[in-house]
Amino acid sequence: xxxxxxxxxxTLVEHLVxxxxxxxxxxxxxxxxxxxxLGFDSLDxxxxxxxxxxxxxxxxxxxxxxxxxxAGADSVGSMADHLARARxxxxxxxxxxxxxxxxxxxxxxxxxxxxxxxxxxELVRTGYTAMTIPREYGGDGAGLGELCEAQQVxxxxxxxxxxxxxxxxxxxxxxxxxxxxxxxxxxxxxxEGAVIAGGFSEPGVGGNWWHPTTKAERVDGGYVxxxxxxxxxxxxxxxxxxxxxxxxxxxxxPQPMAFLVPKPDEGIRVxxxxxxxxxxxxxxxxxxxxxxxxxxxWSVGEPxxxxxxxxxxxxxxxxxFASVFVGIARAALEHVTATQRRRVLSVIGKPNAxxxxxxxRVAEMATRLAAARAHLEAAVxxxxxxxxxIAHYLDMSLMKMQVTRLAHEVVxxxxxxxxxxxxxxxxxxxxxxxxxxxGLLVPxxxxxxxxxxxxxxxxxxxxxxxxxxx
Amino acid sequence: xxxxxxxAVPAGAGGPGERYAGTMFGLAEQAYELAVRDVKGxxxxxxxxxxxxxxxxxxxxxxxxxxxxxxxxxxxPVVAHYVAEAAQEVVSKAFELVTDPLAAEEMSRIWRSLKxxxxxLSPDHARERIGxxxxxxxxxxxxxxx
Ligand SMILES: Cc1cc2nc3c(=O)[nH]c(=O)nc-3n(C[C@H](O)[C@H](O)[C@H](O)COP(=O)(O)OP(=O)(O)OC[C@H]3O[C@@H](n4cnc5c(N)ncnc54)[C@H](O)[C@@H]3O)c2cc1C
Numbered sequence: 001x002x003x004x005x006x007x008x009x010x011t012l013v014e015h016l017v018x019x020x021x022x023x024x025x026x027x028x029x030x031x032x033x034x035x036x037x038l039g040f041d042s043l044d045x046x047x048x049x050x051x052x053x054x055x056x057x058x059x060x061x062x063x064x065x066x067x068x069x070x071a072g073a074d075s076v077g078s079m080a081d082h083l084a085r086a087r088x089x090x091x092x093x094x095x096x097x098x099x100x101x102x103x104x105x106x107x108x109x110x111x112x113x114x115x116x117x118x119x120x121x122e123l124v125r126t127g128y129t130a131m132t133i134p135r136e137y138g139g140d141g142a143g144l145g146e147l148c149e150a151q152q153v154x155x156x157x158x159x160x161x162x163x164x165x166x167x168x169x170x171x172x173x174x175x176x177x178x179x180x181x182x183x184x185x186x187x188x189x190x191x192e193g194a195v196i197a198g199g200f201s202e203p204g205v206g207g208n209w210w211h212p213t214t215k216a217e218r219v220d221g222g223y224v225x226x227x228x229x230x231x232x233x234x235x236x237x238x239x240x241x242x243x244x245x246x247x248x249x250x251x252x253x254p255q256p257m258a259f260l261v262p263k264p265d266e267g268i269r270v271x272x273x274x275x276x277x278x279x280x281x282x283x284x285x286x287x288x289x290x291x292x293x294x295x296x297x298w299s300v301g302e303p304x305x306x307x308x309x310x311x312x313x314x315x316x317x318x319x320x321f322a323s324v325f326v327g328i329a330r331a332a333l334e335h336v337t338a339t340q341r342r343r344v345l346s347v348i349g350k351p352n353a354x355x356x357x358x359x360x361r362v363a364e365m366a367t368r369l370a371a372a373r374a375h376l377e378a379a380v381x382x383x384x385x386x387x388x389x390i391a392h393y394l395d396m397s398l399m400k401m402q403v404t405r406l407a408h409e410v411v412x413x414x415x416x417x418x419x420x421x422x423x424x425x426x427x428x429x430x431x432x433x434x435x436x437x438x439g440l441l442v443p444x445x446x447x448x449x450x451x452x453x454x455x456x457x458x459x460x461x462x463x464x465x466x467x468x469x470x
Numbered sequence: 471x472x473x474x475x476x477x478a479v480p481a482g483a484g485g486p487g488e489r490y491a492g493t494m495f496g497l498a499e500q501a502y503e504l505a506v507r508d509v510k511g512x513x514x515x516x517x518x519x520x521x522x523x524x525x526x527x528x529x530x531x532x533x534x535x536x537x538x539x540x541x542x543x544x545x546x547p548v549v550a551h552y553v554a555e556a557a558q559e560v561v562s563k564a565f566e567l568v569t570d571p572l573a574a575e576e577m578s579r580i581w582r583s584l585k586x587x588x589x590x591l592s593p594d595h596a597r598e599r600i601g602x603x604x605x606x607x608x609x610x611x612x613x614x615x616x
Contacts, residue, residue: 363597367548374542402534454519459516
């Protein structure tokens with residue numbers, strides 16, 4: 001549900017007073033009824049609707065007026081909500097608008113491995129990067145469903161761009177859910193154009209993100225960080241870095257922490273540029289963190305709470321990751337069906353789409369894609385609040401594992417349908433093939449998911465030692 | 471709805487397919503529960519990675535089937551087609567995990583029911599329908615193939 005923020009309410013009150021100057025603004029609240037408490041008759045309501053429409057042509061109040069007055073639910077608050085909803089940006093539509101230009105540039109960025117700065121600039125300029133700012137911080141508060149659908153559209157056009165901005169949009173949503181000062185300043189920075197990249201993976205740690213080896217040493221006024229980060233997607237375009245590191249608690253035990261810092265000029269440097277088979281335009285460089293001083297104010301959440309924070313908000317991470325790979329699979333199926341309907345081998349004389357083998361494989365693609373989409377959608381709409389953190393984490397992780405596996409199968413089948421031409425560099429399918437495999441490699445590590453989910457189902461304590469029986 | 475999500479048959483026409491998918495899913499769920507009970511009954515075996523990984527794979531597969539049945543147009547043959555194949559995989563994995571003779575016998579019954587329940591469309595027919603729908607080919611057009 002959208003809840004109108006105070007600025008919308010106060011704007012609405014101004015409109016009400018303009019129509020009926022004898023009203024006292026301080027007596028108008030969200031529960032005040034327009035007809036019963038403020039005495040608006042039908043003529044006043046028409047004047048109000050016309051006035052609002054003049055200033056906000058995108059907001060049509062007529063359906064609200066008809067429904068609300070009939071049902072006796074014509075509160076000022078519900079009208080403000082209606083306006084907020086009407087004025088809100090549709091991020092899936094925005095992704096569709098941006099996608100064609102991104103698709104056109106995708107092959108070039110893939111070929112030269114350069115970061116798609118112009119795509120990111122467009123995403124910032126159009127407000128896409130602000131989509132997950134909650135309404136209480138002045139944003140549109142896009143939910144997980146909208147985020148995942150929009151990301152699928154972008155990924156179908158340029159998977160590297162979608163994957164890079166994914167680190168930002170889901171990371172922002174997770175920080176915002178913390179509330180308080182952290183959420184407030186981050187949302188403000190993002191609404192002013194900040195872009196976040198996140199580094200939890202480290203060469204010696206791999207996918208075990210809850211065990212950072214980057215050290216955070218307590219000093220006066222903050223921490224000094226030293227360590228290495230791998231796969232830092234989106235680093236070239238980021239203005240802020242979301243980093244994990246471990247400090248020591250009173251007993252000398254490692255305490256994982258998170259920091260969100262403005263990208264510094266000193267203390268962090270690229271030691272290896274991203275040059276990979278897939279997701280080539282993500283700028284996922286390897287970084288060295290060297291005596292990097294981070295002020296206290298940049299730490300996010302309480303020390304030691306990072307794993308719990310991540311587990312409770314994990315749906316933002318794993319669903320959005322999965323959506324990128326579903327987006328690639330959708331684009332692959334669309335590409336394959338479109339070309340097979342057109343392609344005619346002269347020895348056959350009719351489009352390939354009429355061949356039984358092509359139809360059977362396309363059927364397997366469509367079936368797996370439908371299963372992947374359904375599982376992702378079920379995870380997006382699952383109850384994220386009441387399941388225990390472990391059960392929730394496992395449900396989301398199993399979904400990500402299944403969905404990325406199915407997406408990978410869809411694209412692999414697509415290569416077979418398309419034949420040898422799918423392998424040439426001019427074919428977008430070979431790029432999708434190299435990009436979609438990243439889905440199997442990004443967190444959570446499938447083997448860890450299988451271990452934890454199996455133990456959980458078999459009532460074996462997940463973290464007991466020794467880990468397995470002999 | 472774009473061409474890749476277009477159901478191969480109209481919504482609501484999926485009665486037999488929906489029932490069939492439900493039956494296949496139910497059998498897979500029974501097999502999973504039987505296997506989990508069997509492994510749990512042996513403290514050492516439940517602490518071995520093999521059984522844990524297989525259990526998790528079955529669990530993941532059931533979750534995908536459940537989601538597809540709940541969220542996709544039940545009239546689309548993709549539902550029965552996917553669930554039938556995935557259910558077979560689950561039952562086959564579950565079979566590998568049971569050691570108790572009574573449980574193995576029950577598993578044989580589940581396997582036989584799975585194979586003996588006739589699908590509304592044969593797998594080949596389902597593939598043809600689904601493929602032709604995705605490729606925008608009239609399923610009744612002749613000649614049927616190239
Ligand atoms: C394109 C791309 C972009 C990425 N972007 C980011 C990013 O922006 N930020 C970020 O933090 N990370 C990012 N990652 C990194 C990703 O998190 C790593 O792939 C992940 O950390 C796994 O590390 P690894 O690939 O080195 O594999 P490892 O984790 O080293 O795994 C190697 C093998 O060991 C197994 N294994 C690992 N840990 C365990 C365990 N505990 N128990 C049992 N088996 C285990 C794995 O299953 C695998 O078979 C990105 C990865 C890719 C591919």
